[in-house]
Amino acid sequence: MESLIRSKAVVLLFILLFFANISKGQETKKLSLQEAVQLGLTNSKSLKASSAKVDQASAELMEAKMRQYPDLKVSGAYLRVNQPNVDLKVPLSSGEGNGTAAPEINVSQVAYGMATASVPLFAGFKIRSGIESSTYLKKAAELDAQQDKDELVQNTIAAYYNLYKAQSAVALVQENLKQAQQRVKDFKNLEENGLLARNDLLKSQLQESNVELALVDAENNESIANFNMNLMLGLDEKTKLELDGSDLGRLYKIQSLDEWEQLAIANRPDYLALLQRQEASKSGVKAANGDYFPSLALTGGYVAAHIPSFLTITNAVNVGVGVSYNIASLYKNGAKVKQAKAQQEQLYWSSLQMNDGIRMQIHQAYQNYLENLKKIDVYQKAVEQAKENYRITKNKYDNALATTTDLLDADVAQLQANLNFEFAKADGVVAYNKLYETAGLINKTFEKENK
Numbered sequence: 001m002e003s004l005i006r007s008k009a010v011v012l013l014f015i016l017l018f019f020a021n022i023s024k025g026q027e028t029k030k031l032s033l034q035e036a037v038q039l040g041l042t043n044s045k046s047l048k049a050s051s052a053k054v055d056q057a058s059a060e061l062m063e064a065k066m067r068q069y070p071d072l073k074v075s076g077a078y079l080r081v082n083q084p085n086v087d088l089k090v091p092l093s094s095g096e097g098n099g100t101a102a103p104e105i106n107v108s109q110v111a112y113g114m115a116t117a118s119v120p121l122f123a124g125f126k127i128r129s130g131i132e133s134s135t136y137l138k139k140a141a142e143l144d145a146q147q148d149k150d151e152l153v154q155n156t157i158a159a160y161y162n163l164y165k166a167q168s169a170v171a172l173v174q175e176n177l178k179q180a181q182q183r184v185k186d187f188k189n190l191e192e193n194g195l196l197a198r199n200d201l202l203k204s205q206l207q208e209s210n211v212e213l214a215l216v217d218a219e220n221n222e223s224i225a226n227f228n229m230n231l232m233l234g235l236d237e238k239t240k241l242e243l244d245g246s247d248l249g250r251l252y253k254i255q256s257l258d259e260w261e262q263l264a265i266a267n268r269p270d271y272l273a274l275l276q277r278q279e280a281s282k283s284g285v286k287a288a289n290g291d292y293f294p295s296l297a298l299t300g301g302y303v304a305a306h307i308p309s310f311l312t313i314t315n316a317v318n319v320g321v322g323v324s325y326n327i328a329s330l331y332k333n334g335a336k337v338k339q340a341k342a343q344q345e346q347l348y349w350s351s352l353q354m355n356d357g358i359r360m361q362i363h364q365a366y367q368n369y370l371e372n373l374k375k376i377d378v379y380q381k382a383v384e385q386a387k388e389n390y391r392i393t394k395n396k397y398d399n400a401l402a403t404t405t406d407l408l409d410a411d412v413a414q415l416q417a418n419l420n421f422e423f424a425k426a427d428g429v430v431a432y433n434k435l436y437e438t439a440g441l442i443n444k445t446f447e448k449e450n451k
Helices: 002-025 033-043 045-066 126-192 198-233 257-267 269-292 329-398 404-438 442-449
Strands: 028-031 071-080 109-122 240-243 295-307 311-324
Touching: 033 126, 033 198, 045 126, 109 311, 126 198, 126 240, 126 269, 126 404, 126 442, 198 240, 198 404, 257 269, 257 329, 269 329, 329 404, 404 442
Parallel strands: 028 240
Antiparallel strands: 071 109, 109 295, 295 311
């Protein structure tokens, strides 16, 4: 008897551990939209890459500024030399004026050192143009990073409500399945008592099977959306997310279409980045023209040398102005200037093309939001109509005034109306934020509304 009790206890402990492991692997996390966006911004690999590009542009700007500072060079050497055979055809005088030959020079080592400095005074405006160009490119890189951030916020919002739609579908289908299963039980009892035709029971069972298949499909969609969301936010892939849909169905007041176009042109980071690159290309043309001018620099240096038993040099300081000019630039630099001007023109037409594209995108996003508002209103009425239709059809069926097919059709229509309404509310929030993302304002607006 005791061994049986111990066996049962072991089995019970195993079961508890088994379910404990399941619950551990299926950790549940409540997640608001604000938290999802913050996690996305924190863990995004694309934003980290954008930040690295900004750092690179900052370093390039620093490099361009450093070109206006002096170049300092220091060099020196210590050399051991042999005793070469030197046959001078003109004898050296000892310097005493008596015509005697100079003493033999015995040199075995040489040491010298030099320090030079060069300060650019004029370089054909290339240094200043390079600084201007790098400044514009740094601003462009920062705007590109802002554009990536805006896109990430919108993608996170879309993924959040895509998962919400999947979870809503599972919940609604599960509730409908319970009703279908209860209907099958009721119909079985009626059929066994001879109060219902066998064909009507089969219809209800067929609908139950269809709802089960719909639930399998809905759960699969939820699992995929949940996995993708975890991956996007940097969470454990097995985490079960519980989303907050309390803000759905909220109506937002928006400006006119013309105002949205003006806002987009003034705030779109990708468009502003293109304008910065256009300004950088102007500086590039100036830099290319700079090769037509000579370069002027202030130079200075110091030299010291020591050759034992022969020569010692100290305090040898030199200061002067150096000029250099590449005459070949007169006929070679034209191609470089044409390339710079062609790039400038290309960016100009690209900016006009993007301007048109932004206006089209704003128009589409604006109309999509208005369309979703209308859908929410229509589907809300449809839910009420489907509910009332099912109630009336059920009453008629109970009084033998409607067929089983009518009842089942009314039930399907009610489920579809509820799904459409939930989906429309989620799509409305996504469309609203898409409008702000298209105008380049989603990050500012999202932070303001969620404070």
